[in-house]
Amino acid sequence: MPQLNGGGGDDLGANDEMISFKDEGEQEEKISENVSAERDLDDVKSSLVNESENNSSSSDSEQAERRPQTRAHSESYEKTRDYFSEALRRQQDGGFFKSPHYPGYPFLMIPDLTNPYLSNGSLSPTARTSNKVPVVQHGHHVHPLTPLITYSNEHFSPGTPPSHLSPEILDPKTGIPRTPHPSELSPYYPLSPGAVGSIAHPLSWFMQQQGQPMYSIPPGGFRHPYPALAMNASMSSLVSSRFSPHMVTPPPHSLHQTGIPHPAIVSPAIKQEPGSDNISPSMHAKSPVPPKKEEDKKPHIKKPLNAFMLYMKEMRAKVVAECTLKESAAINQILGRRWHSLSREEQAKYYELARKERQLHSQLYPGWSARDNYGKRKKRKRDNKADSKPEDFSIRNKKQCVQYLPSEKMCDSPASSHGSMLDSPATPSAALASPAAPAATHSEQAQPLSLTTKPEGRMHHHFSLPGKASGSSSSSSSSSSSSSQPTISVPLASSGSHPSTPILTRPIPFTSLHHSMLSPPSPFHQAALHSHHALFQSQPLSLVTKPTE
C-alpha cells in the first residue's frame, strides 16, 4: 500500500488523513481521560482501559511476554494468535501502523504454532474458560492478519511443501500475473499447481500462520485426513492440513465435490467447534458425496468473513486479555469502536483481506450463495425493534448499553466509553474522512444520545451508499463501475492507497464525493457519511429516527 509508504510519509491526502487521525487521537485521549475518571470509580480493572485504547506497544509486549509463559493451555489458539499478531504488529509498526504491507509474513513460517487444535484435535473446554489468563501458545511473531485466514488450505496439496510457491500471483483485479508482494510471497505459498489451477490462493500469505481456520472447520475438517501431518507439525498442518490433494478445481456447487472438508464447510448437523471428537460423516465421507439427502449431507459452507469479522478475530483475544470481559457482546462493542478508530490503512488491510477471502470463497464454491445459509440459524429476534417505537427502542438500547457499558468503561478504549453506545462510528472514521471531523467528534460526544439510537437502526444503512457499492468484492476486482448512482472513481492511490486494494479504487457515490476527496472510498464511505453526520450534527436526531421508521 503505497499510501502507507513512508508511514509518516504518507503523501498526498495523507495530511488530511493524518490530521484527522490526530483529531481522533485527541479525541481518544479525551476519552481516555474521561475513562480515567471513570476508572477511579471503577475497580482496578479499569486500569486496563488505557492500553486497550492506546495499544501501547509496551503494554502489549509485556503481555505478550507474560502470556507465553502460561502457554500451557492457552485458551484458544486464536486468541493467543491474535494477541501475538497484535503485539507483533506493534513491534513492527512501532506502535502505529505504518506499513500497509503485510510485513510480518516472514514469521509465518515459524513452526511453532502449536496449534491446540492440532495437538489435541480439539480445544479443551477449559481453555475457553480460562480467559482470565490469556495464554499464548506460541511466543512467536505472528502477523496480525495472518492468523485470520486459513481456510482453503485444504485445497492445496498436502504433499506440496510449503516452499512450493508460485512465483507469480494473479492479480485479482487484472488477472494478470503479478509479482507477489513481498509479504505475499511466502515461501510456503501453498499453491499447488494442480490444485487451484492457476489461481493463487489469495490468502495464502495469510494462511501460513494460521492455526485456526477462518471458517470453522467442519468436523471432518479438523480431522485432518493426514493425522500425522496434523498432529505433528503445527506448521505442516497449517499449511497442508487443509490442503487436499483431491482438490483440483472448485466444485460447481456449494457442496464440496471433492468431499473434502473445507474450513468454510460445516455440516449442518455437525456443526461444532473445531476439535470436537465427533467425526463428521462428511469427513469420512471423503468419499465422494455421500448418497444421503442433500440437505443432511450438504455441508454448511460458511460465509466468508468480512473485514470487520477478520478484525474481530484478530483483536478479540487482545481485548479479552486487556479486559476482564468475556462476553462477546461486550467485547464486540469494544471491537466495533476500535474498528472505527482504525486508520484507513488499517481498515484497508482488512477490507482487502476480506475481499480476497470472498474471492477465494467464490472460487472454491462457485455455486455457493449466501442464501444457502439462510435459515440455518434460528433467527433473530431483532424483529422487536421493528415493533418497538423509537422511544421504546431507545430505552431498550439503553438497557443494553447499561448492560455492557460497564465493561466498556473498563476496557474500552478510545472511543469511548463515554459515548457509550455511540460507537459513533463517526468518531474515528469520520475524523479520517473529513477535516471537519474534529468538530464532529466533539459534537458526538455532546450528543451521546444519538448513539443510543444507532444500534437500533444501524444508521449507517441510511447513509449508506448503494449497498453493492461498497461491497461486491468479486465485482470490485472488476472495477465495479456499474453503479447507477453517480459516482466518481477516486483513485485513492494517489493518496497512497495500496495498489492492490480495490477498495480504494472503487467508485465513490456522489453523495460522499466531497468526502471522497479527503477520504477513502467505499468501505470507508460509512465513515465519510458519519463525518457527514457530524457536520450536520444539528440534526442528529433525524438519523436516529430514521431507523425506527
Next chain:
DNA sequence: TTGCCTTTGAAGAAG
C-alpha cells in the same frame, strides 16, 4: 441444550 446478545460488512430478498 439452545438461542440471545453485540459488532460491521456482505449479500440476498423484498418492496
Next chain:
DNA sequence: CTTCTTCAAAGGCAA
C-alpha cells in the same frame, strides 16, 4: 433502486 433481513465469529448468560 432502496431498504430490510440474514449470516459470518465468539463466549457468557438466560431460559
